[in-house]
Amino acid sequence: MAEKSMLEIKEVDKSFGGLMAVCNCSLDVKEGSITGLIGPNGAGKTTLFNVITGHYKPDKGKIFFQGEEINGLPPHHIFKKKIYRTFQITREFAQMTVLENLMLIPEHQVGEKIWNTWFRQGAVKKQEKAIKEKALEVLEFVELIDLKDEYAGSLSGGQKKLLELARSMMADPRMVLLDEPGAGVNRTLMGKLIDNIRKLCEEKSITFLLIEHDMDLVMNLCNPVIVMSEGKKLAEGTPEEIKRNKKVLEAYLGGQYR
Amino acid sequence: MELGGFIAYLVSLAIMASIYAVFCLGLNIQWGYTGLFNIGIAGFFCVGAYTSAMLTTPKPTGIYAQYVNQIFGLNLPFVVGLLGAAAVCGIIGFLIGIPTLKLREDYLAIATLGIAETFRLIFNNEHWLANGPRGLMGLPQPLQGIVSAKHYNYIYLIVVVIIMLFIYLLIERAIRSPWGRVLRAIREDEISASMSGKDIFHFKMQSLIFGSMVMGVGGALYAHYTKSISPDVFTPLYGTFIIWVMLMAGGSGNNKGAILGAYVIWGIWIGTSFMTDLLPYTLKARAPYIRFLLIGILLEIILIYRPQGMLGEEKRVSKLLEE
Ligand SMILES: Nc1ncnc2c1ncn2[C@@H]1O[C@H](COP(=O)(O)OP(=O)(O)O)[C@@H](O)[C@H]1O
Numbered sequence A: 001m002a003e004k005s006m007l008e009i010k011e012v013d014k015s016f017g018g019l020m021a022v023c024n025c026s027l028d029v030k031e032g033s034i035t036g037l038i039g040p041n042g043a044g045k046t047t048l049f050n051v052i053t054g055h056y057k058p059d060k061g062k063i064f065f066q067g068e069e070i071n072g073l074p075p076h077h078i079f080k081k082k083i084y085r086t087f088q089i090t091r092e093f094a095q096m097t098v099l100e101n102l103m104l105i106p107e108h109q110v111g112e113k114i115w116n117t118w119f120r121q122g123a124v125k126k127q128e129k130a131i132k133e134k135a136l137e138v139l140e141f142v143e144l145i146d147l148k149d150e151y152a153g154s155l156s157g158g159q160k161k162l163l164e165l166a167r168s169m170m171a172d173p174r175m176v177l178l179d180e181p182g183a184g185v186n187r188t189l190m191g192k193l194i195d196n197i198r199k200l201c202e203e204k205s206i207t208f209l210l211i212e213h214d215m216d217l218v219m220n221l222c223n224p225v226i227v228m229s230e231g232k233k234l235a236e237g238t239p240e241e242i243k244r245n246k247k248v249l250e251a252y253l254g255g256q257y258r
Numbered sequence B: 001m002e003l004g005g006f007i008a009y010l011v012s013l014a015i016m017a018s019i020y021a022v023f024c025l026g027l028n029i030q031w032g033y034t035g036l037f038n039i040g041i042a043g044f045f046c047v048g049a050y051t052s053a054m055l056t057t058p059k060p061t062g063i064y065a066q067y068v069n070q071i072f073g074l075n076l077p078f079v080v081g082l083l084g085a086a087a088v089c090g091i092i093g094f095l096i097g098i099p100t101l102k103l104r105e106d107y108l109a110i111a112t113l114g115i116a117e118t119f120r121l122i123f124n125n126e127h128w129l130a131n132g133p134r135g136l137m138g139l140p141q142p143l144q145g146i147v148s149a150k151h152y153n154y155i156y157l158i159v160v161v162i163i164m165l166f167i168y169l170l171i172e173r174a175i176r177s178p179w180g181r182v183l184r185a186i187r188e189d190e191i192s193a194s195m196s197g198k199d200i201f202h203f204k205m206q207s208l209i210f211g212s213m214v215m216g217v218g219g220a221l222y223a224h225y226t227k228s229i230s231p232d233v234f235t236p237l238y239g240t241f242i243i244w245v246m247l248m249a250g251g252s253g254n255n256k257g258a259i260l261g262a263y264v265i266w267g268i269w270i271g272t273s274f275m276t277d278l279l280p281y282t283l284k285a286r287a288p289y290i291r292f293l294l295i296g297i298l299l300e301i302i303l304i305y306r307p308q309g310m311l312g313e314e315k316r317v318s319k320l321l322e323e
């Protein structure tokens, strides 16, 4: 294939006690793609995300991001490599406002150094203003602007998913890992989510890897689609190919697409 | 009681409440904003008081040296005592943080609890260090001699309130800024904060150190108020428990609440001493425990009916731009 690879996973293992959650898993995400990651429950998809983002160290194997080895780095270093991830069960900062949830994200904030809050207030305020403007823009984009001063914890499930996407936009990432962004999101919000992801991919050339159970969303949005089963890659192809793949049907789709 | 005596009484009450407010502000940084569970405030109280005492008193000489053991005494000004207390407590916070802040929350709780008792026992048992259970006396007070000794407490009240307000402003500024936003994010969800690029250990450490330094200042202010200190003051009840009750009552996550809680609870605490005076003779010996029982019940009531305290956390905290 001609395209450059963005994220390369090579023979990664991760077990919990005796359970091999991820087992000799290798896969490749191309730059600029929206790659779908599907597979039955317990296939190890979320664990793979946790290994990529440094929440767990892999037992074995290597992970490369833009050609650079990143396995074993702690989460905040992964963020600095410009990888952002969202969570299957959303993890907003509940007792902070929606706006604060977004303003937290950008890195290199002058005001994160305590000395600067006392001795360089001008610089802190100036940057804070810019961050706030950007956050408001993003909230406008995902249409959460009316809720900006509400506690993030008080949003609905679907709105929380949008908030996670909004936070990823604050990070200026090169790559975003979305863990079931569509779960619990109603149809209208879902359409918006799909539009937003596509727009971000095209306009900001962000690469997406997304886990999803909603087949409409996957077939609509993702290319290629990677199927995981029992901790490793089972198949990869265009949505059409995956739909027709016998092995996949057996392992996962259970015939509903036959 | 005639009026003058009553006012003098109120002044002494306000001094102690303001000193406790300083501790509450320190705890609020750690618990209210960062979720760090420090249940050994008494340790920082103790070390702050002793540090300032040793820095500001002279080493006993002549006949005194036979009665008072003190490993050193530098005879430096009050301000140096305060800063020294802050520095030493900051270092202790740092040392406690290294092994505990990477582990689960409860380890910090265990470590602070244990170390607080350890400090108290060291000062109690090691006579060569700071005169053992008899403690140190004759601490200097700032701005002595401006007014007659009888009215000195007015001056000290002003000194304490100014220092408290200064600390309040320092904390407010930091909390309203991105620094405080990171702390609150860590309190809300550590994993999410680290995936958002924040170095959790680093920020927790800063919060622990800053809070400990503030507590050190509180300890020093106490020592120079009473002018004499001994280890039996720094018990878990007076040094830790009551400060937690104050913060819970005033409003964890709100610096104004921390101060308010200190004043209200200290007022109630003193009030209960009048109440226990009315007790029959046989129960009087147990009065302190009855008072703590009352405070404990009060805490339960607060936690049930108003868990956010009198002043809860404001909805929008990062409002640097609105100032
Ligand atoms: N922290 C953990 N401790 C123990 N087992 C885990 C842990 N995380 C995941 N697992 C197990 O690993 C397997 C894969 O889980 P997961 O990655 O969440 O699957 P998926 O996201 O594909 O549904 C499951 O059997 C799950 O129970």
Ligand SMILES: [Mg+2]
Residues within 6 Å of the ligand: A045, A046, A047, A088
């Ligand atoms: Mg999952």
